[in-house]
Amino acid sequence: MNQSLGIMTLTPEVTNEYFLEIAKQSLSYPIDLYLFSPQGISPLNETVEGFHFDRVTGEWEKDAFEIPEYIYDRTYYQKDMKSRQARAVVQWLKNQKHIRFLGYGLPNKWHLYEKLKQTSLAPYIPVTSLVADGKHLLNLLLKHKDIIIKPVDGAHGFAVYHLVFNQQSIVVRTTKKQGIIEQSFPNEDVFLKWVDHMLKVHTFICQKRLPNLTKGNAPFDMRILMNKDHKGEWREFQRAIRQGEENGILTNISRGASYLSYSEWKDTQNSHGWDFIDEELTSILEEVPILLEKHFSPLFEIGVDLIIGDDHSLWILDLNSKPGHKVVDALQPGKLSTLYQAPLDYCDFLSSQSLSSLRRGDF
Numbered sequence: 001m002n003q004s005l006g007i008m009t010l011t012p013e014v015t016n017e018y019f020l021e022i023a024k025q026s027l028s029y030p031i032d033l034y035l036f037s038p039q040g041i042s043p044l045n046e047t048v049e050g051f052h053f054d055r056v057t058g059e060w061e062k063d064a065f066e067i068p069e070y071i072y073d074r075t076y077y078q079k080d081m082k083s084r085q086a087r088a089v090v091q092w093l094k095n096q097k098h099i100r101f102l103g104y105g106l107p108n109k110w111h112l113y114e115k116l117k118q119t120s121l122a123p124y125i126p127v128t129s130l131v132a133d134g135k136h137l138l139n140l141l142l143k144h145k146d147i148i149i150k151p152v153d154g155a156h157g158f159a160v161y162h163l164v165f166n167q168q169s170i171v172v173r174t175t176k177k178q179g180i181i182e183q184s185f186p187n188e189d190v191f192l193k194w195v196d197h198m199l200k201v202h203t204f205i206c207q208k209r210l211p212n213l214t215k216g217n218a219p220f221d222m223r224i225l226m227n228k229d230h231k232g233e234w235r236e237f238q239r240a241i242r243q244g245e246e247n248g249i250l251t252n253i254s255r256g257a258s259y260l261s262y263s264e265w266k267d268t269q270n271s272h273g274w275d276f277i278d279e280e281l282t283s284i285l286e287e288v289p290i291l292l293e294k295h296f297s298p299l300f301e302i303g304v305d306l307i308i309g310d311d312h313s314l315w316i317l318d319l320n321s322k323p324g325h326k327v328v329d330a331l332q333p334g335k336l337s338t339l340y341q342a343p344l345d346y347c348d349f350l351s352s353q354s355l356s357s358l359r360r361g362d363f
């Protein structure tokens, strides 16, 4: 009998290219593929309304079905009611013993920090504070002069602020659709009012701004997409440099940054010291997924964001359990079919695992 794998997203659209490509690949696997939203689930009779990929027509067809045994979670939550309800349903799903998620996700940036700073990765984790109130943030700014604040549950560069203190004033910069906007505060009181307002909207963490600017004053970082192969072993799938806009703050592709290949980018840099950086990178990347799974829960793929400082220091800036995949299309389209096969391979692997434990009879 075929396995069932459901791709779960808040907006199940039959036109989504990534999902459709996985679906086409699924025809060579003993896997029936589904696409649905947590909102399509009725927990009462444990059925879902969504789409199933028809193995004859090769298209997504509207359908009602049992909750698939395996779930590939690609939900991105926001703050609205719809997201809140969906989150509750997904929590319920994760607690169902007969349902297996390919990956169970990661906690927010603050919880991640608190755990990782106690591990062997600590030297690579930038010191981070949870902003308690306006005075606390002001003290951090007076101490460090140049800082970044961002929401604990932020994503895609949303609400990332760059704060600079100089003798005359406090300058706050952030990225809006139209580009960078800047506001300066003439005195502490006005600044504190602004912070109080911001803290009502989000919970923020604060870090020193890391030195990640190119000679042309564009921020850049390194994005590494890692996933598991058909044996359930971690591999580095794609490495890229993301370069943001001149004088910008963000390196998020959704905010206008672009991908460069790591090797091409390296060629444009001072060659000195790269072997050492590469070795250090390799050992960090070996450790990251293992530590995350040890301290949190099983994962299928992650996006690791690293900053290479101007002094060649390496910093793990961010870890994402629902990374984007466009980087492969941008840099190595020859690997796309392997990318689309990955969730199917891993699903296959998981089901062979549960079969062998059934045969062994250990429960």
Ligand SMILES: Nc1ncnc2c1ncn2[C@@H]1O[C@H](COP(=O)(O)OP(=O)(O)OP(=O)(O)O)[C@@H](O)[C@H]1O
Binding pocket: 126, 148, 150, 154, 155, 156, 157, 158, 160, 207, 208, 209, 210, 211, 212, 219, 220, 221, 249, 250, 251, 252, 305, 317, 318, 319, 320
């Ligand atoms: N401490 C820092 N120093 C320099 N730049 C930073 C710092 N923190 C964040 N940035 C910039 O802001 C961008 C967004 O930060 P971060 O990756 O932490 O959050 P996010 O992208 O909003 O979340 P997610 O990656 O989960 O979607 C980074 O890619 C980086 O360019």
Ligand SMILES: [Mg+2]
Binding pocket: 156, 157, 252, 305, 318
């Ligand atoms: Mg990020």
